[in-house]
Amino acid sequence: MDRVRGALAQRSKRITIHEVAEDAGVSKTSVSRYLGEERKLLSETLQIRIEASIARLGFRPDRIASSLRGRRTRLIGMVVADITNPYTVMMMHGVETACRRLGYTLVVCNTDRDAELERNHLEVLRAYSVEGLVINTLGQERETLHQLVEEGLPIVLVDRRVEGLDVLTVGLDNRQAIRLGLDHLVECGFKEVLYITEPLAGISSRRERVEAFETQIRARSGQLTGALLTLDGDHQDQALISRLDRMLHEATAPAAVFCANAPVTLRVCQALDRLGALKDVGLIAIDEQDWSALVAGGITTLAQPTDAIGEAAMTALVHGGHDGDGELSHRVFPATLKPRGSTTARAKPMHSNA
Known part of the structure; x- marks a missing residue:
């Protein structure tokens, strides 16, 4: 009888997955993966730590419970x-x-x-x-x-x-998209370009596009000049309107705006509309939208295969x-260029004899 009580007491003290996880310094999910069919997803270091804790604690998995837990959620x-x-x-x-x-x-x-x-x-x-x-x-x-x-x-x-x-x-491919866009602006005869982006905020795609823009502008020295504007959280966009107005009045050669994504494009179009200048500057944008062909004589885009x-x-x-x-x-x-009137109709092509 004492032996039976001892066995029952021992069973009641069965080591749990939680205790193994705590001992190994990992999550319960990692222990479950180790015990199931997903061990290969864990790093070798993690597997060694879990294995050592299992041996040290004398853990014995409950196979019935494991089979129930192993049902996939899909x-x-x-x-x-x-x-x-x-x-x-x-x-x-x-x-x-x-x-x-x-x-x-x-x-x-x-x-x-x-x-x-x-x-x-x-x-x-x-x-x-x-x-x-x-x-x-x-x-x-x-x-x-x-x-x-x-x-x-x-x-x-x-x-x-x-x-x-x-x-x-x-x-x-952000670098390819920027290069393709600038190549198109040069072919259309633009000499100045203002690249407008949302705050980089550690977002890799925005950073890659800015870096690619700066690199490509340097490579086109004497052919194209570029400037960068980073939008702030002011959706009244006073700074944007002011910068676009200055561009319109100070540009000494055909100028274009390069929008980093769809939200930027919308804000730029709204700002240009307030200035009454929606068709007075070249415009190219990353991201094709349903309305891209309908605004400003059609906006040239670099379409993503989203x-x-x-x-x-x-x-x-x-x-x-x-x-x-x-x-x-x-x-x-790769991005796909969709040329429209916002670039093709607003500057003289480089190869024009006019």
Whole structure:
């Protein structure tokens, strides 16, 4: 009888996954992955720590409970920075299309450009046991993202990279887009260009475009001069209106505005409209919009294949994004030039005899 009581007492003291996780200094999710079929997602260092804790504590997994926990959720979490941005909507459509094709359900969270909200959304999606994450990040919640990667949760970033985070990124070839846009402006006969962007705020795609612009302007010395304007949070855009007005009055050669994305394009069009100068300056923009062909004689755009970017992100999340050598293979898509009257009708082409 004493032996039976002892066995029952021993069973009641069974070591739990929580205790193993605490001993190893990892999350419960990491221990669960180690015990399940996703051990390969964990780093070798993490596996060694968990294995040592299991041996030290004498942990014996409950296989029945494990089989119940092992049921897949078929849920994919998606975190976006701004769901009102047309780019986000179109890219999200691509992700959702791939989800349906691959048999997953998409759960979307909007951070509204709030870093704390992004962290909260990531924690909630983790609690719902999503099988992977597609993230259009603000780039400020690095610690949370690093922790999720360490736990072995598959993650793909869209449009924006996070320094030091070893995950796949899918997005636009920003350098190619800027080069293509400036080549077009030169061919159309423009001599001055003002590049307008939202605050960089650690967002890699914005930074890459600015760096590419500055590099390309230097390479075109004597052919094209360039200036940079970073918008602030003042959506009355007094500084923008003032800068555009100065450009219109001081330009000594055909001048154009290069908009970094769709939200910037809208603000620039509104500012030019207030100045009564919507058709008095060249205009080119990254991101094709439904209204691009309808404004200012048609706005020349550098269209992103947003649907394809979204589909590629989801496909890579499920099938992996490594090349033949096991290295992460980041995917970039080229922009497509859609020339319209905002550039083709507002400056004399370089090859014109006029």
